[in-house]
Amino acid sequence: MDYSHETNLKNFRHAVDSSESTFIIGVAGDSGSGKTTFTRAIRSIFGNNMVTTISLDDYHVLDRDERKRTGITPLSPEANNFSLLEEHVALLKEGKSIDKPVYNHDSGKIEGPVRLSPSRIIIIEGLHPLFTEKLRELIDFSIYVSPDTDVKYYWKIKRDVNLRGYREEEVLAELESRRADYENYVHPQIRFADAVIGISKSRYADIMNERGVYRVVLYQKKQDRTIRNINLNFDLFAINSLAERGFSFDFSIIEKYEKKMGALSLDGEFRHEVVSLLEKGIEMQTGIGPVSVYSDRSYVTATEMVELILSWRIINRRMDMKYGSGVSS
Numbered sequence: 001m002d003y004s005h006e007t008n009l010k011n012f013r014h015a016v017d018s019s020e021s022t023f024i025i026g027v028a029g030d031s032g033s034g035k036t037t038f039t040r041a042i043r044s045i046f047g048n049n050m051v052t053t054i055s056l057d058d059y060h061v062l063d064r065d066e067r068k069r070t071g072i073t074p075l076s077p078e079a080n081n082f083s084l085l086e087e088h089v090a091l092l093k094e095g096k097s098i099d100k101p102v103y104n105h106d107s108g109k110i111e112g113p114v115r116l117s118p119s120r121i122i123i124i125e126g127l128h129p130l131f132t133e134k135l136r137e138l139i140d141f142s143i144y145v146s147p148d149t150d151v152k153y154y155w156k157i158k159r160d161v162n163l164r165g166y167r168e169e170e171v172l173a174e175l176e177s178r179r180a181d182y183e184n185y186v187h188p189q190i191r192f193a194d195a196v197i198g199i200s201k202s203r204y205a206d207i208m209n210e211r212g213v214y215r216v217v218l219y220q221k222k223q224d225r226t227i228r229n230i231n232l233n234f235d236l237f238a239i240n241s242l243a244e245r246g247f248s249f250d251f252s253i254i255e256k257y258e259k260k261m262g263a264l265s266l267d268g269e270f271r272h273e274v275v276s277l278l279e280k281g282i283e284m285q286t287g288i289g290p291v292s293v294y295s296d297r298s299y300v301t302a303t304e305m306v307e308l309i310l311s312w313r314i315i316n317r318r319m320d321m322k323y324g325s326g327v328s329s
């Protein structure tokens, strides 16, 4: 579908295309917490060629053997080159290319460098995107992904055993050996994030469910203004007569991380019609349509709802940076 005739010049696509600087999104969280999964969804919502992702694993300075020998975990600041990362993010923000190292998860070795030229949006995802003040200044919008321990352990074991060649006992031992560094160096970044995604077991499904059904709470700092409100469409008649799967939601304002935050809690699976207005809004703003990830589905999960809501929030932030209060004119 081509929405270009419906968009005025002040849309997200125009804001992104006409700007010299790169919009930087930081996605922080523990290993196996769902950062890559979430980042991949945002990329497909915005269009893969508009967004480049950088994994902060590439900024490890100790390879796997060195970490094993010294007992230093990848979560420790000593295992990572933050000054190179800061230098690179600053260059990318100015639209300049970088020569980036590469951490090879198969061999456990540091390789490269490879040349990387920035696209208009860059997502830096990893253990420490919000670790230093300089990084926090450079990042325009930040997300912390925070699944409960039982969910995280299940995901991490499944991923590392099936895709990274580890045995379950090795993954559990590794998780145990990282616990203190997680608490000391990774989790404290949560208070700097613009949005926090909490994930826990759904009341409608087991942790080990194939459809990805979880309870997801989106904590967000208050926004000064929105470019336009987009309704979610809870049609009670359609829900009563059509929905065959359960869901629930609630919203409250809570005091968290020393500030007031909105907490939107979504659980279960929602009829696709609920998010269709939101999808249309995103399609019009990005000039990409239909939002290909979910358009042909009867149901979306709470995680997918949050991916769409956060994409809308990112669009708002980018447009606000470009046009400020003149955005709706």
Ligand SMILES: Nc1ncnc2c1ncn2[C@@H]1O[C@H](COP(=O)(O)OP(=O)(O)OP(=O)(O)O)[C@@H](O)[C@H]1O
Binding pocket: 029, 030, 031, 032, 033, 034, 035, 036, 037, 038, 126, 155, 156, 158, 159, 212, 303
């Ligand atoms: N929202 C989700 N719903 C269902 N499963 C998920 C979700 N997010 C993550 N997973 C599962 O958890 C595994 C790990 O997720 P992912 O690779 O995204 O984590 P990560 O934070 O990027 O990890 P790392 O930093 O170690 O690369 C995935 O392979 C997937 O099986």
Ligand SMILES: O=C(CO)[C@H](O)[C@H](O)COP(=O)(O)O
Binding pocket: 031, 032, 057, 064, 074, 075, 104, 105, 106, 108, 127, 164
């Ligand atoms: O915490 C991690 C983030 O993905 C990894 O464990 C870290 O990057 C080291 O990778 P590997 O376990 O493959 O040596």
